[in-house]
Amino acid sequence: xxxxxxxxxxYVEFLQAFDPSIKELALAARAAVLKAAPDxxxxxxxxxxxxxxxxxxSGRLKEAxxxxxxxxxxxxxxxxxxxxxxxxxxxxxxTGKAIxxxxxxxxEDLADAAVQALISAAVxxxxxxxxxxxxxxxxxxxxxxxxxxxxxxx
Numbered sequence: 020x021x022x023x024x025x026x027x028x029x030y031v032e033f034l035q036a037f038d039p040s041i042k043e044l045a046l047a048a049r050a051a052v053l054k055a056a057p058d059x060x061x062x063x064x065x066x067x068x069x070x071x072x073x074x075x076x077s078g079r080l081k082e083a084x085x086x087x088x089x090x091x092x093x094x095x096x097x098x099x100x101x102x103x104x105x106x107x108x109x110x111x112x113x114t115g116k117a118i119x120x121x122x123x124x125x126x127e128d129l130a131d132a133a134v135q136a137l138i139s140a141a142v143x144x145x146x147x148x149x150x151x152x153x154x155x156x157x158x159x160x161x162x163x164x165x166x167x168x169x170x171x172x173x
Contacts, residue, residue: 023053030063033070037089043091043122045070048096051129052085056142076147084145085138094122096134098141105140108133
């Protein structure tokens with residue numbers, strides 16, 4: 020099986036603000052999605068309360084099929100059309116019209132068969148352009164008055 024491509028260095032830098040365990044969990048969740056969707060592009064966002072990474076085949080956020088959101092105390096593996104995914108083990112959380120997520124506590128959560136099935140189903144349902152290009156990473160830093168803690172000085 021081919022190796023998952025390295026994360027964008029700017030995305031990794033965004034994650035430096037978090038505890039190392041959160042950073043590692045976010046990177047593991049990223050790898051789990053890219054293992055199932057190696058040609059997907061990534062859209063990285065440094066937002067006021069989280070660092071988010073959306074996965075899309077079109078390069079458009081509105082057509083993203085999954086995302087990883089790192090918060091100070093946890094990581095969410097989200098599915099942008101999760102409300103329509105089969106979830107027989109009731110792993111998905113959320114009450115919105117479309118988006119659902121699984122809260123990850125440790126890397127081993129990603130090996131769970133139910134989580135793997137959700138990732139696979141999201142990839143199958145993903146919007147794909149008629150002509151696919153190469154995968155890419157787009158980084159979008161956001162600014163604002165409220166910010167999460169400054170990067171850790173290790």
